[in-house]
Amino acid sequence: MSDNDTGARAGRELVRLTGVGKTYGTSRALHGVDLTVRAGEVTCVLGDNGAGKSTLIKIVSGLHRHSEGELLIDGEPARLSSPRDALARGIAAVYQDLATVTLMPVWRNFWLGSELTRGPWPFQRLDIPRMKRVADESLRAMGIALDDMEQPIGSLSGGQRQSVAIARAVHFGARVLILDEPTAALGVKQSGVVLKYVAAARERGLGVVFITHNPHHAYLVGDHFTVLRLGTVELSEPRERVTLEELTLHMAGGAELAALKHELARVGGVDTGSLPDAPARPGESGEGERHDENAEDTPGAPPRP
């Protein structure tokens, strides 16, 4: 598939998981998970350590087989045997530890493993001018303008490197882009850079799965939010039905905090008035109470429509 084909009809279902689970030996990492990835939407998967986020993306990206439930791609039941198999179906994962060669120029990293050649076999040579030109065009199409394509990729900031990896996946035909904690190791400004390209990928019609610990980052770009806890889905709501506060409380283990608050109030001597209550059920929080998206601590990504 060429990158011109990525603009699938917005809202079209690309990947769906129903009742998916995964057992490692006797340990159940994931159970009964439903998740839908749609064209032109960002699906955020949030969860604390050990919640099952990595296991989930390994299943969707072809690294692991699920042991229960069903995986549908374009509405058809599918079993992915490898990441290459997933890639052939248009599903690409960009991991935190980007597989780049730090001393190689940006354009070489862009083409790594898929270099263009020219001339008839067996006299083929690398088509360096074309690789540089196409890499530059692909980056610019995503709004990434680098001063010098010859600079080693290691000299770029973490946010820029993530952005190059996103543009690369888009160029090579990803329809579903899985981003594994792309902002985890980044400061506010660099996180903003990455979130901008997450939004750009969505605008191009890709279905994006954005894995994160950070509800603020998720809320800046997300269309749907799924919170995992101990391998099961604790919350799954579209943007209209959940506020940033609710999402943050779920991530902070709001129910446990509320129980703790109750205990502390009984012990006395602790001011529990300012502690949060249990997260409201989505929809209970009242319309029009949506949190300001440009709240403190959140980088300046484009506002959601």
Ligand SMILES: Nc1ncnc2c1ncn2[C@@H]1O[C@H](COP(=O)(O)OP(=O)(O)OP(=O)(O)O)[C@@H](O)[C@H]1O
């Ligand atoms: N290969 C494995 N073998 C056995 N257990 C595993 C394996 N991979 C993950 N687990 C277990 O499955 C559960 C979910 O882990 P997973 O790595 O998917 O969570 P996570 O949400 O990605 O956590 P983190 O944010 O810490 O990466 C954990 O209890 C973990 O110990």
